[in-house]
Amino acid sequence: MSRPTTVTPEPATRLIVALDFAEADAALAFARQLDPAQCALKVGFELFVVAGPALLQRLHDLGFRVFLDLKFHDIPNTVAAACRAAARTGVWLINVHASGGLEMMRAAHEAVRETNDTTSLLAVTVLTSSDAGTLREIGVSREPADQVGLLGELAIQKAGLEGLVCSAQEAAMLRRRLGERPLLVTPGIRLEDSGGDDQKRVMTPERALEAGASAIVVGRPITRAPDPAAAMEAFVTRLNMPNDAVE
Incomplete structure (x- = not known):
């Protein structure tokens, strides 16, 4: 099957809300409060292990595009089989760790x-919970931005993937090196008065877009807010504001 030449998301999917829930009923109850015209949804390890592919179908039935965030990393045949199975579910995005290498x-x-030309594959570069110290612990002497650049070029220019998962702090550098084609999905997005949780390389939503992010991922600042609907509206508003409107 032919692949799309660009996968930059529509404005409605610039916001991806991470469903940080431990059970399907809670995730679905939360999703029903959201508008699929304003956001896509991300399903990660815990929720997928609990709820499985049936949850993805129910989210699709509600009208949401879904990012299945399982970060596959194994030998090439195993990862290919897992990606093929994921693509069959009809999700919008799936991802692998770029550190798995070019062949993988x-x-x-x-x-x-070969499976689904509406599913796009992203490569995870360096997790937003990692910093230079984390990389040194696993034997990587490069600074995070340098490692992100190396893995980004490997994934986009050599492996031909549609996009990357990266910190918004590296988005501008990646745009300079890779151009406008790749989809850049950026976790670690916070408003100014939010804590960083376990994220170390964070940025505000409008600055992320200004830097070159295609879509931002927001989890706990929305799902664990006292008023999740109001929290989501704050992010949607910020994404639609001119870049110089928030200082």
């Missing part, structure tokens, strides 16, 4: 391309 990413991409 190429195998994964080919599996997705």
